[in-house]
Amino acid sequence: MWTVTPSPDLVGSVFGLFEFSPNAYCRISPSGLVIAVNVKAGAILGLSHREIVGTPFSVFVTESTLNTFNRFLCDCAGSSGSVHVCKLPMYRRDGAEFLGRLETFSTGTGWCTSSCTFALEDLTKLVEAQGVLEKRDNELQAATIELRNLTNHVMNIREEERRRIASDIHDDLGQRLTAMNLGLHWLSTKTDDQPDFVHSRILELMKMNSDTLSAVQDLARRLRPKLLDKLGLKDALVMLVADIGKRGGPTSKVVYEVARATLDPIVSITIYRLAQECLSNILKHAKANHMTLTLREEDDQLIFTAVDDGGGVGRKEQDGNTSLGLIGMRERALHLGGSFSISNGEGSGTKVEIVIPLSPKDTYDNA
Numbered sequence: 574m575w576t577v578t579p580s581p582d583l584v585g586s587v588f589g590l591f592e593f594s595p596n597a598y599c600r601i602s603p604s605g606l607v608i609a610v611n612v613k614a615g616a617i618l619g620l621s622h623r624e625i626v627g628t629p630f631s632v633f634v635t636e637s638t639l640n641t642f643n644r645f646l647c648d649c650a651g652s653s654g655s656v657h658v659c660k661l662p663m664y665r666r667d668g669a670e671f672l673g674r675l676e677t678f679s680t681g682t683g684w685c686t687s688s689c690t691f692a693l694e695d696l697t698k699l700v701e702a703q704g705v706l707e708k709r710d711n712e713l714q715a716a717t718i719e720l721r722n723l724t725n726h727v728m729n730i731r732e733e734e735r736r737r738i739a740s741d742i743h744d745d746l747g748q749r750l751t752a753m754n755l756g757l758h759w760l761s762t763k764t765d766d767q768p769d770f771v772h773s774r775i776l777e778l779m780k781m782n783s784d785t786l787s788a789v790q791d792l793a794r795r796l797r798p799k800l801l802d803k804l805g806l807k808d809a810l811v812m813l814v815a816d817i818g819k820r821g822g823p824t825s826k827v828v829y830e831v832a833r834a835t836l837d838p839i840v841s842i843t844i845y846r847l848a849q850e851c852l853s854n855i856l857k858h859a860k861a862n863h864m865t866l867t868l869r870e871e872d873d874q875l876i877f878t879a880v881d882d883g884g885g886v887g888r889k890e891q892d893g894n895t896s897l898g899l900i901g902m903r904e905r906a907l908h909l910g911g912s913f914s915i916s917n918g919e920g921s922g923t924k925v926e927i928v929i930p931l932s933p934k935d936t937y938d939n940a
C-alpha cells in the first residue's frame with residue numbers, strides 16, 4: 574500500500590472549492606459536532622461559518638424532528654454508494670424556522686467511525702413558490718368552473734328564450750295569419766259581382782299569406798321544434814335531417830337505437846342542438862355526399878355520432894379550442910358529464926362523437 578501526500582497547492586484548491594462552493598456543505602463528527610461548514614451553509618444558518626464550527630449540529634434541528642435527523646445520520650453510515658436525503662424543519666440562528674433538505678452520499682465507511690459530509694439546502698423559497706403555483710392553479714380551476722357554469726347558464730337562458738319566442742311566433746303570429754287566411758277565403762267567395770282582377774288579387778294575397786304562414790312556422794320550428802317536446806327526439810332528428818336534404822345537403826339517414834321511452838328534456842335538447850351544429854358544419858365545410866346521424870343507448874350511456882364522407886377535418890380543428898362551434902359542442906357535452914371528440918373518419922370524412930352518461934334507472938320514463 575502506498576499513499577500520496579497532497580501538495581499544498583492541491584489542498585488549497587480543494588479547500589477553496591469547498592469554502593466558496595455555490596452549494597452549502599457541512600461536515601460533522603461522529604459525536605455530532607460541526608467540523609466544517611462553507612460560506613453558503615453559514616449564510617443559510619445565519620452565522621459566520623467560523624461561529625458554527627464546534628457547535629452540535631442538532632441545535633439547528635427542531636426538537637420534534639431530531640429523530641428524523643438521527644435516522645438520516647445512521648443511514649449515512651449504511652450501505653456504500655447510496656444517496657440519502659431528508660427534509661426537515663430547521664432553525665436559523667435568529668430562531669426563524671425554515672424547511673431544510675439534507676443530502677449525503679454514503680461511502681460505507683460508517684458514520685460511527687468517520688465524519689459525515691452533507692449538502693444543505695433551504696427549501697423555503699421553493700415551498701413558497703410551490704404554494705403560489707398551487708394557489709394560482711386552484712384559482713384557475715375555480716375560474717374555469719365558474720366560466721363553465723356561466724356558459725351553461727347562458728345556454729339555458731338562451732334555450733328558454735328560444736322556446737318562448739318560438740311559442741309566441743307560433744301561437745300569436747301563426748293564429749293571426751291563419752285568421753287572415755280564413756278572412757281572405759271568405760272574401761274570395763263574395764266577389765262574383767267584382768271584376769276578375771279583384772278576384773285574382775285576393776287569390777294572390779291568399780298565396781302570399783299562406784307562404785308567410787309557412788315561413789313563420791319554419792322559423793318557430795328552427796327556434797325550438799315543437800316535435801321535440803311533443804313527439805320526442807327521434808322525430809325531431811328525422812325532420813332536421815330531412816330539412817338538410819331540402820337545402821341541397823348530402824343524402825342522409827338517422828339511426829335511432831335508444832331503448833328508453835323518454836329522455837330527460839335537457840339531454841334531448843342538447844342532442845338536438847349538437848345535431849344542428851354537426852349538420853350545419855357538414856353543409857358548410859364537408860362537401861359530403863352522404864352522412865349518418867346515430868344515437869345509441871349502451872350501458873347507461875347515450876352515444877351520438879355524426880359521420881360524413883366529405884373532405885375530413887384538419888388536425889388543428891381536432892385539437893383546437895378556438896373555434897366557437899366546436900367549443901360550444903364540447904361545453905354542452907361536458908355540462909352533462911359527457912365527452913366530445915372530432916376526428917377523421919375511417920377512410921374519409923369526419924366523425925363527431927359525443928358520449929353522455931344517463932341515469933342508471935329509467936328515471937325519466939315517467940317524467
Ligand SMILES: Nc1ncnc2c1ncn2[C@@H]1O[C@H](COP(=O)(O)OP(=O)(O)OP(=O)(O)O)[C@@H](O)[C@H]1O
Nearest residue numbers: 854855858859883885886890896897898899900923
Ligand atoms: N364535418 C366537417 N367536415 C370538415 N370540416 C369540418 C367539419 N366540421 C367542422 N369542420 C372544421 O372545423 C372548423 C371549426 O368548426 P366550428 O363549427 O367550430 O366553426 P365554424 O363552423 O367555422 O363556425 P361557426 O360554427 O362558429 O359558425 C370548421 O371551420 C371546419 O374547418
Ligand SMILES: [Mg+2]
Nearest residue numbers: 853854898899
Ligand atoms: Mg360550425
